[in-house]
Amino acid sequence: xxxxxxxxxxxxxxxxxxxxxxxxxxxxxxxxxxxxxxxxxxxxxxxxxxxxxxxxxxxxxxxxxxxxxxxxxxxxxxxxxxxxxxxxxxxxxxxxxxxxxxxxxxxxxxxxxxxxxxxxxxxxxxxxxxxxxxxxxxxxxxxxxxxxxxxxxxxxxxxxxxxxxxxxxxxxxxxxxxxxxxxxxxxxxxxxxxxxxxxxxxxxxxxxxxxxxxxxxxxxxxxxxxxxxxxxxxx
Amino acid sequence: xxxxxxxxxxxxxxxxxxxxxxxxxxxxxxxxxxxxxxxxxxxxxxxxxxxxxxxxxxxxxxxxxxxxxxxxxxxxxxxxxxxxxxxxxxxxxxxxxxxxxxxxxxxxxxxxxxxxxxxxxxxxxxxxxxxxxxxxxxxxxxxxxxxxxxxxxxxxxxxxxxxxxxxxxxxxxxxxxxxxxxxxxxxxxxxxxxxxxxxxxxxxxxxxxxxxxxxxxxxxxxxxxxxxxxxxxxx
Numbered sequence: 001x002x003x004x005x006x007x008x009x010x011x012x013x014x015x016x017x018x019x020x021x022x023x024x025x026x027x028x029x030x031x032x033x034x035x036x037x038x039x040x041x042x043x044x045x046x047x048x049x050x051x052x053x054x055x056x057x058x059x060x061x062x063x064x065x066x067x068x069x070x071x072x073x074x075x076x077x078x079x080x081x082x083x084x085x086x087x088x089x090x091x092x093x094x095x096x097x098x099x100x101x102x103x104x105x106x107x108x109x110x111x112x113x114x115x116x117x118x119x120x121x122x123x124x125x126x127x128x129x130x131x132x133x134x135x136x137x138x139x140x141x142x143x144x145x146x147x148x149x150x151x152x153x154x155x156x157x158x159x160x161x162x163x164x165x166x167x168x169x170x171x172x173x174x175x176x177x178x179x180x181x182x183x184x185x186x187x188x189x190x191x192x193x194x195x196x197x198x199x200x201x202x203x204x205x206x207x208x209x210x211x212x213x214x215x216x217x218x219x220x221x222x223x224x225x226x227x228x229x230x231x232x233x234x235x
Numbered sequence: 236x237x238x239x240x241x242x243x244x245x246x247x248x249x250x251x252x253x254x255x256x257x258x259x260x261x262x263x264x265x266x267x268x269x270x271x272x273x274x275x276x277x278x279x280x281x282x283x284x285x286x287x288x289x290x291x292x293x294x295x296x297x298x299x300x301x302x303x304x305x306x307x308x309x310x311x312x313x314x315x316x317x318x319x320x321x322x323x324x325x326x327x328x329x330x331x332x333x334x335x336x337x338x339x340x341x342x343x344x345x346x347x348x349x350x351x352x353x354x355x356x357x358x359x360x361x362x363x364x365x366x367x368x369x370x371x372x373x374x375x376x377x378x379x380x381x382x383x384x385x386x387x388x389x390x391x392x393x394x395x396x397x398x399x400x401x402x403x404x405x406x407x408x409x410x411x412x413x414x415x416x417x418x419x420x421x422x423x424x425x426x427x428x429x430x431x432x433x434x435x436x437x438x439x440x441x442x443x444x445x446x447x448x449x450x451x452x453x454x455x456x457x458x459x460x461x462x463x464x465x466x467x468x469x470x
Contacts, residue, residue: 077357106356122312
């Protein structure tokens with residue numbers, strides 16, 4: 001047998017194509033994990049992010065990338081999946097996270113984590129990374145530490161690995177970061193920021209709108225970090 | 236405004252096309268719920284159950300039925316979704332539930348419940364029904380009361396409804412029933428038993444094999460209940 005470096009442990013990384021999850025991928029790789037990236041085509045308006053995710057997985061050194069179709073649009077109730085609902089515009093970034101906006105997709109993180117858990121169990125890996133953030137989205141129930149802890153508890157009792165004493169660990173390294181801190185961390189880790197995509201409602205040509213909540217938070221994050229946004233944003 | 240009967244509360248019912256979930260649908264309707272049925276096309280070998288689910292939803296008085304494609308086969312690891320893995324044959328029904336068989340689909344009930352939760356939240360209903368059973372499948376981690384309680388806790392902290400004080404309730408009325416008890420309950424409720432389908436590995440023509448774990452448990456359940464199985468089983 002070869003005496004090469006020991007195999008890296010594997011981790012499932014939820015990768016949306018946005019700034020936060022691309023940074024989380026870089027963090028997972030820096031921590032020594034072989035990253036198995038998972039992206040959903042869930043009926044979102046901004047499908048361009050799926051193409052960006054493909055690029056970011058390659059650029060970020062993932063060992064594997066799967067894109068899983070999972071239509072959450074059938075359930076309705078969110079402006080991210082229902083073209084009949086308007087995406088909010090030009091809101092004060094400080095106000096965005098306070099309530100639960102119309103762009104909230106019911107139980108989205110629960111569904112995404114559940115599929116990540118299924119894959120982790122099949123891969124026999126113990127770590128799942130995701131880019132949720134409780135600062136910008138403090139009003140989202142499924143972006144809080146309490147939610148992630150409840151999910152770990154569920155995984156401990158609901159999987160073979162869990163009941164055999166190898167529970168899944170959920171890592172959300174950006175949970176308490178401001179967007180400016182995320183930008184600085186991404187720069188430190190060499191994330192291909194120009195390829196990340198944050199807009200909820202891009203043009204048909206794939207240009208970010210600059211006015212939705214996600215664009216506004218991103219704009220403020222780069223400004224506060226004192227770093228120019230290399231993505232082609234219109235303002 | 237009309238002074239008709241008050242609207243029934245709604246519930247999401249996970250309906251697989253099998254005996255247990257068809258019985259759970261009948262129980263939900265008997266308890267006064269307007270049933271919104273949810274079936275997954277998840278890459279299972281036995282896709283005929285999806286067609287049976289369509290029929291059973293109509294026959295069972297559901298107000299709505301959605302079939303959601305969700306490929307869990309991508310994750311691998313189960314004989315139910317991977318044609319390269321053999322489905323076990325001719326096992327003693329008493330032995331089936333003890334270990335975790337190759338037909339276990341990693342985290343399947345977590346994923347199904349997560350999507351049911353998303354729909355319940357969008358529909359603004361508080362009740363989710365599913366047909367899990369801890370007697371026949373005592374070795375399945377996600378068929379136990381502890382798992383269902385952990386899921387309710389997750390839903391309480393991870394949804395808008397939960398943090399606003401309207402948590403989702405998960406109902407598994409067959410959890411502690413033997414298969415014979417399920418058969419008797421189904422007969423009492425007038426479930427269209429001939430349309431239910433339990434086989435993991437049917438023939439191309441859609442006939443049950445009679446030898447997989449699901450066929451064996453079904454056969455014993457009808458026998459113990461003293462009721463002939465009206466489905467066209469080969470033995």
